Amino acid sequence: QKIIVVGAGILGASTAYQLSKRGAEVIIVDRKHKGQATDAAAGIICPWLSQRRNQAWYKLAKEGARFYPSLIAELEQSGETSTGYARVGALSIHKDTDKLQALEKRALTRKEDAPELGDVTMLSSEETKALFPPLDEDYAAVHVTGAARVDGRALRDALLRAAQKNGAVLLYEEATLVHNGTRVTGVRAGSETITADSVIVCAGAWANEIFQPLGVQFQVTFQKGQIVHLDYPDANTGNWPVVIPPNDQYLLAFDQQKMVVGATHENDVAGFDTRVTPGGLHEVFTKALDIAPRLADSTFVEARVGFRPFTPGFLPVLGPLPGWEGIFVANGLGASGLTMGPYVGYQMAKLALGLDMDIQLEHYAVSGAIVAECE
Template identity: 30%
Template sequence: MGDCLIVGGGVIGLSLAYELSRRGMGVTLVEQGEWGGQASSAAAGMLAPLKEFTAPGPMLDFGMTSLAYYPQWAQELEEFTGGDVQLSLEGLLTVALDDGEQAQLAEKFRWQKDAGHSVHFLTERQQLAEVEPLLTDKAQAAIYSPYEGHINNRMLLRALVTACKLQGVVLHSGCVVSGIAVKGGKVVGVDSSLGPLRAAHTVITSGAWAGVMLDLLGVSVPVRPVRGQIAAVSSVGIPLRTVIFGTTGYVTPKKDGKIVLGATEDESGFQREVTMAGLASILNGVMPYVPALHSAAFLEAWGGLRPATADGKPLLGPVPGWEGLSIAGGHFRNGILLSPATAKWMADYLEKGEREQLAPFLPARFVTEENVSAHKMG
C-alpha cells in the first residue's frame, strides 16, 4: 500500500493519520505550527448536522454518517490513549424567539421529520423548561434534537496526537513546507524546513491554507479563511445542561466547567485576533436566550480560521492531473463533526481506490486535468 505524507496537523490530518496507520500504512504528518493550532482548537466542538445543514443533500448525509461513527470512534480513542474526549450526545435546542423565527423552524422541522430524523417540535413553555430550565421565558418554540451534541475539541486533539504517536505515525510540528516535490509528473512529497520529505502519496489537510499549498503547484482551489471568534464563561452558578442555538449565537455547556459561546463569521484574511466588535457580537447574541449568563464570570476568548469553499462543500480526493496528490479540506465550521467520516472515506480511497462516498466532494468540480496540463506545459 505504500506510505503517505499528510500536510496539516488539524483534526482532519490527525484523524486521517490515525486511520491510515491503523490500516498498516506508514504515515508522516507535518504541521507548520502546533497540533490543531488553527480552526480545530478554536472550535466549539459542535456535533449538530441537523442544525448546521439547512436542506437534505450530500452535506447532511455526510454529517449524519459522521455523527453515527462518533460514539464508537470516541470510545476506541479513549480506550487506546487513556484520555477523555468528553463526548456528549445528549441533545440540543434550536430556539425561536418570535413568530417569524417560529415559522422558519416549523418548516425546517417538517422536512427533517419527513426525512425520518429524530426531532421534536416544542411550543409549550413546560416542554421547553423540561429540556432546559435556564432557557428564556421569551422562547416561543424550539426544535429538540435528542441525539446531537458536542465534544471537547481540545481533548479530542490531544487524544488524536497521542493515538498517532502510539500507532507509530512520524510527527513533525513546527515544520514549514516550502514546495511540493514533483518527479516525472508525479508528486513525490514536499520540500520543508526539515529538508526533503518523500512518500508514495501526499495529502493536503492544511485547512484554510490548502489553497496556498496547492498554489505551489499552480493549482487553484477556492478555499479561503473565514475567522470565527468564540468566548467562554464559567458555569459556576449557571447549571446549563443543553446546547442552545439561536439566530444570533449558540451556548454550549462543557463538562470542564466552561460554557462556550459563539460565534462570529468574518472575512479577515489570515488575521486570528479577537476584536471588540466580535466579542460584543458574541455576548450580545447569546444573552437573550439564557438570561442567567448576565452574571457569568468571563474566562477567555479566542479566534480561528475556518476553511470555506466556494460551494460550501469540502474538497476530498485526488487532485486532477497530479498523480500521488490528494486533498482533504474545506470543512468550514464542521471539521470536528466530519473528521471520523472524512478519515474513513479518504482511507478507503488511499487504501483501495474507492471513490463512491467522495463523489459529491471531489476536487475535480473545481480543478480539471486540462487546466493542470496547460499549467504544466506553460
C-alpha cells in the same frame, strides 16, 4: 505504504489515525498556524436540522454524526477517554410556535433515514429552561436527543495520540511539496526532505499556498470566527444540551462549568487576522445575553479565533489532485468540519490505501476548487 499527512486539524488527525490503524507508515506535518479552525471550533454535532438542501453536503454531515459513537468507543478502548464528546441532545429554540412546528417536521422527516438523531419532542418554555437554566423565559424548543457536542481540541489530540501509539510520527514544521515531473514524491519539512508513496493535504484555510509550487491555483477561502469561553458558576453543566437559537449563534455547555458562546462569521477580513476585536466580542456577547441573560454574571475565560475553510459552492472537495500522482486533497469542511472531519478522514485513509470508499468521489471533485493549471 508510507504516507505523509499535511495538517493536523480534525481532518488530518483523523486521516492519520485511520491510516495508522490500517498499518500504514504515517508522518504528520503541521505548521501550527494560529487560527486553526479545529482549535477554536464550538463543537455542535447536529446536522439534521440544517435547512441546506445540497445532498452531497448532507451525506457527509449525516454520516459524520453517525460515525462518532463508534469512533469514540474505539478511542476509549485504546485509552483515549478525553475527547469532550457527549450525546447531550440539542434544543433548537424559538419564540414563534409556527417556526418550531416547521422545525419539528423537518427533524421528523430527517429521522426517517437518520434514526440516530433520537427522539424529537416539542418542549414548553418551562421545560426548555429546566434543561438549560440560563435561557430567557420566552423560548420554547424542539428537543433532539441524538445531538452531541465535542471539544475539537481534545478530540484532535486524542486522535493524534492514538495515531502515534500506532507508530505515526508527528512533526511540527511547515511542509512544502516536493515533486518529480507530475508526481509528488514527498515534502520538505524544516531541514528534512521526506519521501513517501503519497501525500494527503489537509491544510484548511492555508491550502492555496502549498499548491503554488505545482502551478496549481487552489481556491480555498475562509471565514473568521471569534468565539468566547465562559465559566458559569455553581452549576453542573456537563449534561446540558447544545442550544441552537434562531440567529447565527449558539451556546454549548461542557464539563466543569465551561460554557462556549459564539461565534462571529466574518468574511471580509484582510489576511489571516487572528485578533480578538471589540466588535467581534460585542456581537457575541450581545447575541448571547439576549438569548441567555443569566450569562451576564458568568466569568470571561478566553476568546478564540479560527478560520473556517470554504471551497467553491460551500461544498467540500476530496480526492486526488487532478493531473498529478501521489497526492490527495481534502478541504472545505466549512462550518461543519467537526461534524464531518472524523468521517471524511476515514474516507481519505481508505482512498489513499486503495480501499473501497463509502462516498461517491465525483460529488466532491477537487477540480471544483482549482482555477487553472499553469504549465
